[in-house]
Every structure is written in structure tokens, then in C-alpha cells.
Amino acid sequence: MNQLYLKEHLCEELEGAKEYIKRAIEIKAMDASWGKMFYEMSIQELSHADNFFKMAQDYYNKVTSVYKEAPDYLDER
Secondary structure (H helix, E strand, O other): OOHHHHHHHHHHHHHHHHHHHHHHHHHOOOOHHHHHHHHHHHHHHHHHHHHHHHHHHHHHHHHHOOOOOOOHHHHOO
């Protein structure tokens, strides 16, 4: 696992959350319970994204703490 892995999974979770919330809004008028279900799935995806973000921060801090200057590859986005 590396920083790129964490970034890719963070982005996937955010995309999933966005997709689910769009579906929640779209389906709410037809079936409120489905809208709520999609909303809750979106919240779960955001929670997963938050976990990946925290891991990425922790990873970055651990790697950079052993160097006087951060390696160039860590600053590439």
C-alpha cells in the first residue's frame, strides 16, 4: 500500500457517495424509503472516504517524519 493506493480509493469512495446522493434525490419522490436508503449508502461512502483520508494523512506524516525534506514523489498530486 502506498499514497497512490489511498488516493485512488478515496476518490472512488467520493464518486460512490456522489452517485448515491444523486439517486437519492432522483428516486425520493417515487419512493421515499428508497431515497432514504440511497442517502444512507452515500453517508457510508463518505465515512469510508474519511477513513482513507485519515490513513493518507497518517501515511504522509509517518513517511515525511524520517526525512529533513519530503521526497518529491510525495508532493506529486
